[in-house]
Amino acid sequence: MTSLSCASFAMLLLAAAANEMRARDQAKPFYLRDIQIGDITLPITPVTAIIMFISLVLVLRGSRGSKSTVTASHILLDGEKAKDKLNAMKNEIKQDYNKFMALAKQHSKCPSGKSGGKLGVFRPGQMVPPFDKAVFDKHNEVGRCVGPIQTNFGWHLIWIEDRHLVD
Numbered sequence: 001m002t003s004l005s006c007a008s009f010a011m012l013l014l015a016a017a018a019n020e021m022r023a024r025d026q027a028k029p030f031y032l033r034d035i036q037i038g039d040i041t042l043p044i045t046p047v048t049a050i051i052m053f054i055s056l057v058l059v060l061r062g063s064r065g066s067k068s069t070v071t072a073s074h075i076l077l078d079g080e081k082a083k084d085k086l087n088a089m090k091n092e093i094k095q096d097y098n099k100f101m102a103l104a105k106q107h108s109k110c111p112s113g114k115s116g117g118k119l120g121v122f123r124p125g126q127m128v129p130p131f132d133k134a135v136f137d138k139h140n141e142v143g144r145c146v147g148p149i150q151t152n153f154g155w156h157l158i159w160i161e162d163r164h165l166v167d
Contacts, residue, residue, distance in 0.1 A: 071162040073117035076110040078154030086148040
């Protein structure tokens, strides 16, 4: 008789716990409850589904973004005197790309300095905003040294090697 009582008590506890869980779930606003389709409960809330949908739309929209491209190199310096040092380098470089590459190898704090500061080809939005603005600005000539430009990484001297702007 005692084992039957223990089993009955355990069943009562399980039923009470299930009822409490259902009551808690029903107390949540509908947009925070798991989605139910018939007897099936999906472990996802309507809010999560909406966020996932919006993220997917933004990712797909971004993947067919601008067709504009730039090929550029840079010299990155940081510290108090970085801007002054880059201005001095710019005066030394004039319009000599080989001198730019040599100074990038010597002084740049970026790992790309080892390859003469080459960043390769990139599209709008792939670099930090001030850098992007400088290289995609049609007033900054291709084959010229631009800068110094300040970003959260430090100060940059940029050489625009090639640029294709597509509206």
